[in-house]
Amino acid sequence: MSGASGQQEYDVIVVGSGAGGGMSALILSIAGLKVLMLEAGRHYDPVTETPMFNLPKEAPLRGASTPDKPFGFYDATIDGGWQVPGEPYTQASREPQQRFDWWRARMLGGRTNHWGRISLRNGEYDFKPYSRDGLGFDWPINYADLAPYYDKTEMLIGVYGETGHGLENTPDSPEGILQPAPKPRAYELLAKKSCDELNIPVIPAHLAILSQRQDHTRLPAKLFPNSELGQKVVANSMQSRAACFWATPCGRGCSIKANFQSTTVLIPPALATGNLTIITDAMVREVTLNKAGKADGVIYIDKNSRQEVKVKGRAVVVAASAAETARIFLNSRSPLFPDGIANSSGLVGKYLMDTVGAGVGGQIPALENLPPMNEDGSSGMHLYQPWWLYKQQKAGKLNFARGYHIEMSGGRGMPGAGAFGGLQSFTEGAYGADFKQACRRYYGTFVHFDGRGEMIPNENSYAELDPTVVDQWGIPVLKFHWQWSEHEINQAAHMQKTFADIITGMGGKVTSNIETDGRKAIMNGGAIIHEVGGTIMGADRKKSVLNQHCQAWDVPNLFVADGAPFASNADKNPTLTILALAWRTSDYIVEQFKQRNI
Amino acid sequence: MADDNYNSSNTNLKRRDALKLLATAAVSIPVLGMAGHAAAVTAKTKGAELIYRPTDPDMLKPVVPWSMTLTLTQAELDDLAVLADIIIPADAQSPSAASLGAQHFINEWVSAPYPQQKADLVLVRGGLVWLNGEAKKRFGKAFAKLSTAEQRQICDDICYEPKAAANLKHGARFxxxxxxxxxxxxxxxxxxxxxxxxxxxxxxxxxxxxxxxVLRKLKLKS
Incomplete structure (x- = not known):
């Protein structure tokens, strides 16, 4: 279909096929709009391509991480990672603290194929952080605006969890929306006991994994009450998905569609409407502008022919991933917008954010020599710890302004490359029969706690076009600038101390260095792969790129549907909010078409 | 699908059976209204071309996606097999590491084109030269020819780097x-x-x- 360009005018061109692009394509095509989706990577089908039960020993290097497959051989990410061959990006500084590591996935469905499936709602505070503590920016919407879309998104994609906890700034989903949470694993219960003593709440995690099959008779009518087509395609899609069978890692993708991937949950029903066309291997360079100052299409490079192609659309939705979206905007230069499309504020590329990450490991003697048990579970966490020190923070008792939640891992997982690599410090270098015995004893006794915390947007963390470097498609690349503030650095130090306390409370031994200097604990910018911001939304067109509908202030038929509109980056993992926001934006676009504003 | 076909009596399935079940489940799932579209509208699937790259390998039937020449000599493999069996010997519960091909895995590992593996190649090859030299210095014979007690004497000195003598630290890293x-x-x-x-x-x-x-052992339940 790559040859079809240039002739037809589509109603909407969607750039990107991940969470934001997939959701936009589904909602717009159900509404009857003719949609063209452009994806920079290849077509990808999890149903036929996922190595579900394959063992490490069947893979090169037993599945170990390599620069070509950084999360291991079986990770769903293809043609992606921290570097993409032929598609460089640059750093403004050589200082490690000032790096931004950019994970990309050039494939249909993007990063939704391997993501962690953690699906937490932003709370009321998270939309109005500036109003609470004077830092960063408020969103131009509040929790109530997005809550109905969180409800619908959770019903559509399937999220397990539990409701009714009533914790501060940790919204409960209404009854009847979440799927049942799986039972906790042994080490998770042990961690809960320790956290109970420390007054750290531990509740069922919310993950986009079906713990039971979706109710395809009830849900479609709730999601699309006014669309027979919507009900039909979504009911069929739900029927095609199986429940989790509590085996195989979600990060490989899921051939039975039990977890959420854009490629299994959004794109198939969108295609089934008959209103969606997808062109893969289409590397978008710029959004084009007509004489009236409206977007009229997109220019992409067809990676197979290495030729430029122009496609026309009445509206353009960019959802290429936050930094890539900013790159496309900056590269869309015209007499009207010499610094990039919709950039009259000068803020395109600014206020790039990631999540604060720091972790601590421990070894728990109580878990030694337990009888064999299957702890694969959902492959993600069953319990987690939401942020709990809101009152102390408000009272000024902490030296950082925003919170973090805790993600824990451990247990008797499948041994892979590197298995028992760290054991020598526990055994003073055992080998022979002693080593074998030690492996039996220590297997499944290691736990790890990772903090995932809010980063406050700042002036020194942004992306701009590198003035000299282009990629192999001839497109100018991004240069990243990065700087953590004291808030993030102090938060990372707080994580370290907290996790050490939890491990000690479990009767365990901390196996990491506990850093009191957060600079030594905090991971690189970008490392958590929660890249958001870059075309932030706001209530003032001088201080933001997008309005409350994720519509460009300067170009009314140009929208953004990925993480780039985020005005803050709460500790909650961004994907669920990207999905909900993209749905809300798509409803607005449909309304604009109906009112003939586009 | 899965819920209907699996019950607790299936939990002891061998992997092959599980794969078969999975295949059945996947095929029996109706994919109404989309299979045709997916085939028609995507610009290119890699299916017919079978061009795999290190960044896009065949994950279902894995083959080493880089051009690989195995580097180690037979003599080195023999020495590594001896060492692997000293590290993980056979016992009543399981076989030895060399009998499961640990030395061949090490060869695959150090022959890979990535920086970590290239560094490990130097460490392993150099270490084997040193090990045989050390064996000759102490006992007048190559390492593989030593008695178990003699082999253990050397291994005891290099099994834990923090406690290894200064002149043996590199041996301990190996x-x-x-x-x-x-x-x-x-x-x-x-x-x-x-x-x-x-x-x-x-x-x-x-x-x-x-x-x-388990809950009782962890004192999570009385």
Missing amino acids: FAKVRDLTATAFYTTEPGMADIGYIGNKPMANFDGPSDE
Whole structure:
């Protein structure tokens, strides 16, 4: 279909096929709009391509991480990672603290194929952080605006969890929306006991994994009450998905569609409407502008022919991933917008954010020599710890302004490359029969706690076009600038101390260095792969790129549907909010078409 | 689908059976109204071309996606087999590491084109030269020809770097690398997984959580 360009005018061109692009394509095509989706990577089908039960020993290097497959051989990410061959990006500084590591996935469905499936709602505070503590920016919407879309998104994609906890700034989903949470694993219960003593709440995690099959008779009518087509395609899609069978890692993708991937949950029903066309291997360079100052299409490079192609659309939705979206905007230069499309504020590329990450490991003697048990579970966490020190923070008792939640891992997982690599410090270098015995004893006794915390947007963390470097498609690349503030650095130090306390409370031994200097604990910018911001939304067109509908202030038929509109980056993992926001934006676009504003 | 076809009696399925079941489940799932579209509208699938790259390997039928020449000599492989069996010997519960091919895995590892593996190649090859030199210096014979007691005498001196003598620290780093690679080789096989009691990677109807016995041992239940 790559040859079809240039002739037809589509109603909407969607750039990107991940969470934001997939959701936009589904909602717009159900509404009857003719949609063209452009994806920079290849077509990808999890149903036929996922190595579900394959063992490490069947893979090169037993599945170990390599620069070509950084999360291991079986990770769903293809043609992606921290570097993409032929598609460089640059750093403004050589200082490690000032790096931004950019994970990309050039494939249909993007990063939704391997993501962690953690699906937490932003709370009321998270939309109005500036109003609470004077830092960063408020969103131009509040929790109530997005809550109905969180409800619908959770019903559509399937999220397990539990409701009714009533914790501060940790919204409960209404009854009847979440799927049942799986039972906790042994080490998770042990961690809960320790956290109970420390007054750290531990509740069922919310993950986009079906713990039971979706109710395809009830849900479609709730999601699309006014669309027979919507009900039909979504009911069929739900029927095609199986429940989790509590085996195989979600990060490989899921051939039975039990977890959420854009490629299994959004794109198939969108295609089934008959209103969606997808062109893969289409590397978008710029959004084009007509004489009236409206977007009229997109220019992409067809990676197979290495030729430029122009496609026309009445509206353009960019959802290429936050930094890539900013790159496309900056590269869309015209007499009207010499610094990039919709950039009259000068803020395109600014206020790039990631999540604060720091972790601590421990070894728990109580878990030694337990009888064999299957702890694969959902492959993600069953319990987690939401942020709990809101009152102390408000009272000024902490030296950082925003919170973090805790993600824990451990247990008797499948041994892979590197298995028992760290054991020598526990055994003073055992080998022979002693080593074998030690492996039996220590297997499944290691736990790890990772903090995932809010980063406050700042002036020194942004992306701009590198003035000299282009990629192999001839497109100018991004240069990243990065700087953590004291808030993030102090938060990372707080994580370290907290996790050490939890491990000690479990009767365990901390196996990491506990850093009191957060600079030594905090991971690189970008490392958590929660890249958001870059075309932030706001209530003032001088201080933001997008309005409350994720519509460009300067170009009314140009929208953004990925993480780039985020005005803050709460500790909650961004994907669920990207999905909900993209749905809300798509409803607005449909309304604009109906009112003939586009 | 999965829920209907699996019940708790299936949880002891062998992997092959599980794959078969999975294939059945996948085929029987109706994909109404989209299969045709997907085929028609995508610009290119790699299917017919079968061009795999290191960044896009065939994950279902894995082959080494880089052009690989195995580097180590037969003599080096023989020495590594001896060392692997010293590190993970056979016992009543499971076979030895070399009998499961640990030395060949190490060869695959050090022959890979990535920086980590290239560094490990130098460490392992250099270490083997040193090990045989050390054996000759102490006992007048190559390492493989030594008695078990003599071999252990050298291994005891290099099995833990923090306690190794200053002039043996590099030997300890070599030993630690071989131990790590041997452990990976052994514990990623079915006998290795069985040895430590890994019983997952099986489809199950329910996730039941820990047993009462485990909860009692952890003092999570009286």
